[in-house]
Amino acid sequence: MLTDQRKRHILAVLRRDGQVVAKDLSQSLGLSEDTIRRDLRELAASGQLLRVHGGALPASPAVADMTGRRLIATDAKAAIGRVAAGLIRPGQVIVLDGGTTSREVARNLAPDLRATVVTHSPTIAAELEGHAAVDVLLIGGRLFKHSMVTVGAIAIEAVQRIRADMFFLGVTGVHASEGLTTGDAEEAAMKRALIARSAETMVLASPEKLGAVSPYLVAPIGEISGLITHADAPDEVVGSFERLGLRVIRA
Numbered sequence: 217m218l219t220d221q222r223k224r225h226i227l228a229v230l231r232r233d234g235q236v237v238a239k240d241l242s243q244s245l246g247l248s249e250d251t252i253r254r255d256l257r258e259l260a261a262s263g264q265l266l267r268v269h270g271g272a273l274p275a276s277p278a279v280a281d282m283t284g285r286r287l288i289a290t291d292a293k294a295a296i297g298r299v300a301a302g303l304i305r306p307g308q309v310i311v312l313d314g315g316t317t318s319r320e321v322a323r324n325l326a327p328d329l330r331a332t333v334v335t336h337s338p339t340i341a342a343e344l345e346g347h348a349a350v351d352v353l354l355i356g357g358r359l360f361k362h363s364m365v366t367v368g369a370i371a372i373e374a375v376q377r378i379r380a381d382m383f384f385l386g387v388t389g390v391h392a393s394e395g396l397t398t399g400d401a402e403e404a405a406m407k408r409a410l411i412a413r414s415a416e417t418m419v420l421a422s423p424e425k426l427g428a429v430s431p432y433l434v435a436p437i438g439e440i441s442g443l444i445t446h447a448d449a450p451d452e453v454v455g456s457f458e459r460l461g462l463r464v465i466r467a
Contacts, residue, residue: 217245217247219255222245222247222251222252222255223255223258223259225245226241226252226255226256226259226265226272227259227264227265229241230265230272230273230274231274234273234274234427234453235271235272235273235274236256236265236271236272236273237270237271238252238253238256238270238271238272239270239271241271256271256272259272260272260275263275266429266430266431268394268429273391273394273428273429274427274428274429275428275429275430276388276389276397276399276424276425276428276429276430277424277428292422292423292445292446292448292467293316293317293320293422294320295446295447295467296317296320296321296420296421296422296444296445296446296467297317297318297319297320297321297322297323297324297420298320298324298467299444299465299467300320300321300324300384300418300420300444301321301324301325301326302324303382303418304325304329304331304382305331305381306329306330306331307330307331308331308332308381308382309331309332309334309378309379309380309381310331310332310333310334310380310381310382310383310384311333311334311335311378311380311382311383311384311410311413311414312333312334312335312337312340312384313335313336313337313340313365313383313384313385313386313407313410313420314335314336314337314339314340314363314364314365314386315337315363315365315386315420317386317420317421317422318335318337318340318384318386318420319339319340319343321384321420322340322343322344323343325344325347325350327346327347328349329347329349329350330349330350331349331350331351332350332351332352332353333350333351333352333353334353334355334378334380335352335353335354335355336354336355336357336365336366336367336371336375336406336410337363337364337365337366338354338359338364338366339364341354353378355371355374355375356370356371356374357369357370357371357372357374358370358371360400360402360403362399362400363400363403365403365406366406367400367402367403367405367406368402371406372405372406372409375406375409375410375413376409376413378413379413379415380410380413380414380415381414381415381416382414382415382416382417382418383410383411383413383414383416383417383418384418384420385407385410385411385417385418385419385420385434385440386419386420386421387407387419387421387425387430387434388425388428388430389425389428389429389430390419390421390425390426390427390428390437390443390457391427391428391429392427392437392456392457392459392460394429394433395433395434395435395436395437396419396433396434396435396436396437396440397429397430397431397432397433397434398430398432398434399430399431399432400432401432403432404432404433404434407434407435408434408435411434411435411439411440416441416442417439417440417441418440418441418442418443418444419440419442419443419444420444421443421444421445422445422446423445423446423448423449423450423453426445426449426450426453426454426457427450427453427456437457437460437462438460440462441463442462442463442464442465443457443462443463443464443465444465444467445464445465445466445467446466446467447466447467449466454466
């Protein structure tokens with residue numbers, strides 16, 4: 217089997233099973249594990265999968281920059297944003313994460329909503345300009361331009377002074393066993409700090425993020441209150457979260 221054929225086969229197995237086990241694949245193809253591991257390294261280098269001990273998992277397509285992410289699952293993100301906005305009650309203190317799905321939450325807030333929105337994203341803060349009754353608290357820090365959010369020690373210190381009713385969390389990967397993941401270590405630390413200061417955390421995840429994994433762990437599935445995804449999310453993937461006791465809302 218030629219290299220390109222092997223790689224196509226590996227990706228097909230990954231789509232079918234949600235994972236690749238190097239030992240099993242080498243046995244089924246009659247090849248050495250070294251050959252399979254080399255293919256996995258090359259596929260990981262091109263962003264087509266994420267290597268883990270013993271094999272690989274699907275890589276999230278949501279690790280692109282903001283410009284690229286604005287083009288992914290636009291209808292699903294809009295629907296998720298509408299549902300998430302509907303969960304907010306007057307008088308609450310809400311944390312909105314950065315990202316394109318959180319932007320849809322901000323856009324769908326009721327025009328007369330009286331609430332406080334805390335965010336570490338200047339982009340999200342700007343979306344709330346027209347909401348006269350919403351107090352906006354913008355957390356400062358080092359601007360991580362890839363996601364247009366603040367991170368670092370200054371930002372995390374500011375988070376410790378906040379106690380929120382609900383955090384709408386954006387991540388690039390949601391996996392039943394690997395948990396919630398993202399593509400940057402400092403951004404992951406910021407998200408963990410916000411989870412710790414919120415009574416509830418609802419994850420916003422369009423279908424392409426489900427079953428996918430990024431390099432840095434934010435939190436295990438058990439640390440969040442629920443997941444808001446789109447109606448098109450595969451039943452088998454949604455079921456893997458529901459079997460863990462997670463509340464899943466399909467927009």
